[in-house]
Each structure stands twice: as structure tokens, then as C-alpha cells.
Amino acid sequence: MLPRVVKTCARAAGNVSVCGAIRHYCKRNNAPRKIRVTEALSGTEVGTRIKVQGWVRSVRPQKDNLFLHVSDGSTLQLLQIVASPELNDTLLTFGSAVEVTGCLVKSPNRKQPVELQADHIRVVGECNPVEFPFKIKERHGLEYIRQFPHLRCRTNIFSALLRIRSEATAAIQSYFRENGFLQIHTPVITSNDCEGAGELFKVEPSGHHVTEKEGESDGHFFSVPAFLTVSGQLHLEVMSGAFPGVYTFGPTFRAENSQSRRHLAEFYMVEAEISFTQSLEDITKVMEDMFKSATEHILARCAEDIHLFHKHIAVGHRQNVDAMLTRKFNTISYTEAIDVLNRSSQTFTFKTDWGCDLQTEHEKYLVNHCGNIPLFVTDYPYDLKPFYARDNQDHPRHTAAAVDLLVPGIGELCGGSLREERLDMLGARLAQAGLEDSYQWYLDLRRFGSVPHGGFGMGFERYLQCILGVDNIKDVIPFPRFSHSCIL
CATH class of the missing domain: 3.30.930.10 (Bira Bifunctional Protein; Domain 2)
Structure with missing residues (x-):
């Protein structure tokens, strides 16, 4: 459930989306705390403004929202990021390193406990997905990845x-x-x-x-x-x-x-x-x-x-x-x-x-x-x-x-x-x-x-x-x- 103040904020916003209201509320009332993905997924920080740093595992731009999945190596699971399309960047690609700030909320999707409603995404390190030896959604064998001990x-x-x-x-x-x-x-x-x-x-x-x-x-x-x-x-x-x-x-x-x-x-x-x-x-x-x-x-x-x-x-x-x-x-x-x-x-x-x-x-x-x-x-x-x-x-x-x-x-x-x-x-x-x-x-x-x-x-x-x-x-x-x- 969303905090009552967030619902009120959403109603008051009129033509502003609930996601936008959430971002506005979190940004106004919480200084971001840097946490790891595994801590975010535990749900203990729901309703707070957080910052996560990691690497992009998938990018899915849509008309109304931008969806990312980010990993920081702390767990096999990925954290879903939901953001405004305005935050999309040509440098935001599979494999790039990012820093994401926003409000952690419960996810409407049953397959994931929480998601991060982002109000700021910064690309820390670029990655050319064409030249990157590992491809999105492809399962690489141990013998193949052994060729790239640095990656x-x-x-x-x-x-x-x-x-x-x-x-x-x-x-x-x-x-x-x-x-x-x-x-x-x-x-x-x-x-x-x-x-x-x-x-x-x-x-x-x-x-x-x-x-x-x-x-x-x-x-x-x-x-x-x-x-x-x-x-x-x-x-x-x-x-x-x-x-x-x-x-x-x-x-x-x-x-x-x-x-x-x-x-x-x-x-x-x-x-x-x-x-x-x-x-x-x-x-x-x-x-x-x-x-x-x-x-x-x-x-x-x-x-x-x-x-x-x-x-x-x-x-x-x-x-x-x-x-x-x-x-x-x-x-x-x-x-x-x-x-x-x-x-x-x-x-x-x-x-x-x-x-x-x-x-x-x-x-x-x-x-x-x-x-x-x-x-x-x-x-x-x-x-x-x-x-x-x-x-x-x-x-x-x-x-x-x-x-x-x-x-x-x-x-x-x-x-x-x-x-x-x-x-x-x-x-x-x-x-x-x-x-x-x-x-x-x-x-x-x-x-x-x-x-x-x-x-x-x-x-x-x-x-x-x-x-x-x-x-x-x-x-x-x-x-x-x-x-x-x-x-x-």
C-alpha cells in the first residue's frame, strides 16, 4: 500500500501520474540512502528515498515509462527501475554502469517484491553492447566466458x-x-x-x-x-x-x-x-x-x-x-x-x-x-x-x-x-x-x-x-x- 500522504499528493497533482507523485513525495521528504540491491529487494526500505549503484542488465523504453533491470553483484536477483521516458539516455545501454536515485515502493507485479521509482539516473560508465562479448538474454557457457577473465x-x-x-x-x-x-x-x-x-x-x-x-x-x-x-x-x-x-x-x-x-x-x-x-x-x-x-x-x-x-x-x-x-x-x-x-x-x-x-x-x-x-x-x-x-x-x-x-x-x-x-x-x-x-x-x-x-x-x-x-x-x-x- 502507498502511504496516505502519497495518495493525497497524487490526487492533488491532478494530471500528474501516481508515479510522478511518488517521486515528488520521496524527493521532498527523504535524503537518499545508498543501499545494495539485495537490501532493496528485502523490502525493509519501502517508502524511503534510496540510491543504488550497479550495472544495467536490460533496458526497455516504452511510451509512458522507462524500465531498467539493475544488478550490483550482491544477489542473483535484479532490481526493477521504473522511470519517466525523459530520463532515457543514449548512453543507457546493456552493460553500462549507473547510479539511480528514487523512491522504493512495493511492486504491482507479483514476480518482484519492490521496484524503484527513479527521479534521477546517471550513467557512470558507458558500454558498447555491440562490442561487449556477453549478450542480453543469452546464456553463455562456462567455456565461452573463460575466454574473458577480465569480464x-x-x-x-x-x-x-x-x-x-x-x-x-x-x-x-x-x-x-x-x-x-x-x-x-x-x-x-x-x-x-x-x-x-x-x-x-x-x-x-x-x-x-x-x-x-x-x-x-x-x-x-x-x-x-x-x-x-x-x-x-x-x-x-x-x-x-x-x-x-x-x-x-x-x-x-x-x-x-x-x-x-x-x-x-x-x-x-x-x-x-x-x-x-x-x-x-x-x-x-x-x-x-x-x-x-x-x-x-x-x-x-x-x-x-x-x-x-x-x-x-x-x-x-x-x-x-x-x-x-x-x-x-x-x-x-x-x-x-x-x-x-x-x-x-x-x-x-x-x-x-x-x-x-x-x-x-x-x-x-x-x-x-x-x-x-x-x-x-x-x-x-x-x-x-x-x-x-x-x-x-x-x-x-x-x-x-x-x-x-x-x-x-x-x-x-x-x-x-x-x-x-x-x-x-x-x-x-x-x-x-x-x-x-x-x-x-x-x-x-x-x-x-x-x-x-x-x-x-x-x-x-x-x-x-x-x-x-x-x-x-x-x-x-x-x-x-x-x-x-x-x-x-
């Missing part, structure tokens, strides 16, 4: 992805905070190779570095070889000597010469370390709880954005997500997994002998075989795991207390292990790998107040792929970096 945030699907990504970040942070974990900002530049796979980006200044001794160069800015981090795990292990639970969430780097749908050169990792534990079940419980807690939070807070993906990108995927949330994750050992693969009638490209690492084709088959529910695979061959994985000391099959979480459609999502806390065994493993000189500090952690501990890492982009049903990892990160591609 794809203007599309519905990618703006939805970015809202989901932001909310997922907050949900994961909340989970750890509520469960007593301390956040640690681990370094991006490090002298350690946590994974031992050799997939490192070396860090050196672009210019020539000279040491304090004039004219003498040591060849390294940090005096030792330095690299972009592949994992914050070893730094978290340092902190696990003083706190019962720590985590980090930040960028990691792998110099993999791959352009696959699963790999990036730069991606985000969620990593956690838990002290005073001797059980892989303590590690897997945190993995499962974090996955379910974060996913439930995102489904509740980003319902429309999630629905957009499940409706147009991965039809029917919501049922898979619901199954992952309602059912307990399965667990099998690596040895059992190899037996399942060897009994399969499926022909695999890679070997399935005991001692071979599981490949993506194996991981996807195992998940499907076990009911298409996330699957923990535990106790991998000792020789497959890095030096820090705890030795199970089992014979004749020598295994490590390590675990991977495999999820439908993706394969490996998380990897973790108990860490070797026994000084003699860790020292022998480092000596065998020729690393004892470089990791004396790591041995010190075991010498001074060491406790049994373990942890894991989760690829954040793969997590988003899992819950959204997105096939290519390049479509869930704002600016993908991979071999032969570093755009922007």
Missing part, C-alpha cells in the same frame, strides 16, 4: 560462483574457529619442499642481487634456494608444538606442466594440524565434519546461486550433494581398494598392482563402487608417502598411516596422515632420503616436547567443483593459472 564476473553464472566461493571461505573459517583451531598465516615463500615431488617455482629477484660484501654475489636473495610454497604443512607442524589445533587457508603453487581439468599452477589449500592424536579417525572426523558443515552453510546462504549451477551446469547434482550430507563417508584400506580394482571387469589405463599409486580413473571407480559417497582410503604403501608420514611398522606389507578422501566426479579431495613423531625413525627416514642436513629443525620439533599429531590438506577449488558439479577447475577460481597461461 566474466559480469555474467550471472560467474557472479554466482564468486558469491559461493566467498561464502565457502567464510564457512570453512567459521568451522575451524568454532572448533577451537587457531589460524596461522604460513609463508608463501619457503626453503622447504613439503611434498618432495620437485614441482616447485623458484623465487629469485628479477634484478642482480649483491650481498653486503661489495661486489660479491651469492646467487640467492635469501642466501638459500627459495620457492613458492606447495603446502603450509611443515609450518603448521611447528605451531602444533604449542597449540592443540591449527589451520591455514591460502594460495599454494605447483609447477605441473598440465592443462587438465583437475590441476592448476596456483590454487587455494585448506590445511589443518591436530596435536595429541594417534588415530587416523581423528583426522578423518575433522575432514568429514568440515565438509558437511561448510556445505550445509553454503546451501543455506547461497540457495539461489547454488540452484543456478544445479539447474543449468550440473542437472540433478543436488541429489548427489544431499546424499553426501546425509550419509556417513565410507572407509576402506588401500589394500582393500587394490583388491576391488583387480576384481573389476573394467579395463584401466594404469596398473593396479599393490604398491602403485592410485590414479584418477581408479579413484573415481572406487567412489562409484562404494555407493557414490565420499570415500576414505587409508594405510597406503610406505614408499608412496613423504618422509613425515608415520610408519605403521606392519609386515610384510609396509604401510604408512596416511589417508586420502575421494569424492564423486573428482577423485582425491583431501590428503593427510599421522606424522612420524618418533625421533629415531624420522631421523633414519630423512637420512635415507638425504635430507638430514636440511631438516635438523624438523628433528628439533621431536626433541623438545613432541606430541603425536597429524593433519590434512584440502584443495579448495576441487571442493567447489564437488558441490557445484563443475567439470573444469578453471571455472571455479577468479583468475586461473596453468602452464602456458597467466592472463592478467
Whole structure:
């Protein structure tokens, strides 16, 4: 209902439209308050004079009114603007940036709760709709918009992805905070190779570095070889000597010469370390709880954005997500997994002998075989795991207390292990790998107040792929970096 004073104003205006009366009333009695589209659509500001800033998604001029739809990225929904034709401007086109001032009123259209009766429209940024790569009312595929990393945030699907990504970040942070974990900002530049796979980006200044001794160069800015981090795990292990639970969430780097749908050169990792534990079940419980807690939070807070993906990108995927949330994750050992693969009638490209690492084709088959529910695979061959994985000391099959979480459609999502806390065994493993000189500090952690501990890492982009049903990892990160591609 319109305020009584507005109705009176409309009657008094005689030949002036009700819309004109509304604009007159709002302009006279309210200073505009700048709000976001999502706040406007909530209806709490009905009857007040507001200002919105955003981008035009549609323009529809008519004889008596000008209709616009505006988005500011705060929600998938659009705010309808109703204005006098006199406010139309040749620069007012699809894609242009605008600032609109007017009175927010209830909409007579049942499909939208409110509309903005505009008395002023200012074009802030022009946009040529002919040259703009995204067209009005056209649904562009993820592969097409990937060609425009500087513009794809203007599309519905990618703006939805970015809202989901932001909310997922907050949900994961909340989970750890509520469960007593301390956040640690681990370094991006490090002298350690946590994974031992050799997939490192070396860090050196672009210019020539000279040491304090004039004219003498040591060849390294940090005096030792330095690299972009592949994992914050070893730094978290340092902190696990003083706190019962720590985590980090930040960028990691792998110099993999791959352009696959699963790999990036730069991606985000969620990593956690838990002290005073001797059980892989303590590690897997945190993995499962974090996955379910974060996913439930995102489904509740980003319902429309999630629905957009499940409706147009991965039809029917919501049922898979619901199954992952309602059912307990399965667990099998690596040895059992190899037996399942060897009994399969499926022909695999890679070997399935005991001692071979599981490949993506194996991981996807195992998940499907076990009911298409996330699957923990535990106790991998000792020789497959890095030096820090705890030795199970089992014979004749020598295994490590390590675990991977495999999820439908993706394969490996998380990897973790108990860490070797026994000084003699860790020292022998480092000596065998020729690393004892470089990791004396790591041995010190075991010498001074060491406790049994373990942890894991989760690829954040793969997590988003899992819950959204997105096939290519390049479509869930704002600016993908991979071999032969570093755009922007």
C-alpha cells in the first residue's frame, strides 16, 4: 500500500501520474540512502528515498515509462527501475554502469517484491553492447566466458560462483574457529619442499642481487634456494608444538606442466594440524565434519546461486550433494581398494598392482563402487608417502598411516596422515632420503616436547567443483593459472 500522504499528493497533482507523485513525495521528504540491491529487494526500505549503484542488465523504453533491470553483484536477483521516458539516455545501454536515485515502493507485479521509482539516473560508465562479448538474454557457457577473465564476473553464472566461493571461505573459517583451531598465516615463500615431488617455482629477484660484501654475489636473495610454497604443512607442524589445533587457508603453487581439468599452477589449500592424536579417525572426523558443515552453510546462504549451477551446469547434482550430507563417508584400506580394482571387469589405463599409486580413473571407480559417497582410503604403501608420514611398522606389507578422501566426479579431495613423531625413525627416514642436513629443525620439533599429531590438506577449488558439479577447475577460481597461461 502507498502511504496516505502519497495518495493525497497524487490526487492533488491532478494530471500528474501516481508515479510522478511518488517521486515528488520521496524527493521532498527523504535524503537518499545508498543501499545494495539485495537490501532493496528485502523490502525493509519501502517508502524511503534510496540510491543504488550497479550495472544495467536490460533496458526497455516504452511510451509512458522507462524500465531498467539493475544488478550490483550482491544477489542473483535484479532490481526493477521504473522511470519517466525523459530520463532515457543514449548512453543507457546493456552493460553500462549507473547510479539511480528514487523512491522504493512495493511492486504491482507479483514476480518482484519492490521496484524503484527513479527521479534521477546517471550513467557512470558507458558500454558498447555491440562490442561487449556477453549478450542480453543469452546464456553463455562456462567455456565461452573463460575466454574473458577480465569480464566474466559480469555474467550471472560467474557472479554466482564468486558469491559461493566467498561464502565457502567464510564457512570453512567459521568451522575451524568454532572448533577451537587457531589460524596461522604460513609463508608463501619457503626453503622447504613439503611434498618432495620437485614441482616447485623458484623465487629469485628479477634484478642482480649483491650481498653486503661489495661486489660479491651469492646467487640467492635469501642466501638459500627459495620457492613458492606447495603446502603450509611443515609450518603448521611447528605451531602444533604449542597449540592443540591449527589451520591455514591460502594460495599454494605447483609447477605441473598440465592443462587438465583437475590441476592448476596456483590454487587455494585448506590445511589443518591436530596435536595429541594417534588415530587416523581423528583426522578423518575433522575432514568429514568440515565438509558437511561448510556445505550445509553454503546451501543455506547461497540457495539461489547454488540452484543456478544445479539447474543449468550440473542437472540433478543436488541429489548427489544431499546424499553426501546425509550419509556417513565410507572407509576402506588401500589394500582393500587394490583388491576391488583387480576384481573389476573394467579395463584401466594404469596398473593396479599393490604398491602403485592410485590414479584418477581408479579413484573415481572406487567412489562409484562404494555407493557414490565420499570415500576414505587409508594405510597406503610406505614408499608412496613423504618422509613425515608415520610408519605403521606392519609386515610384510609396509604401510604408512596416511589417508586420502575421494569424492564423486573428482577423485582425491583431501590428503593427510599421522606424522612420524618418533625421533629415531624420522631421523633414519630423512637420512635415507638425504635430507638430514636440511631438516635438523624438523628433528628439533621431536626433541623438545613432541606430541603425536597429524593433519590434512584440502584443495579448495576441487571442493567447489564437488558441490557445484563443475567439470573444469578453471571455472571455479577468479583468475586461473596453468602452464602456458597467466592472463592478467
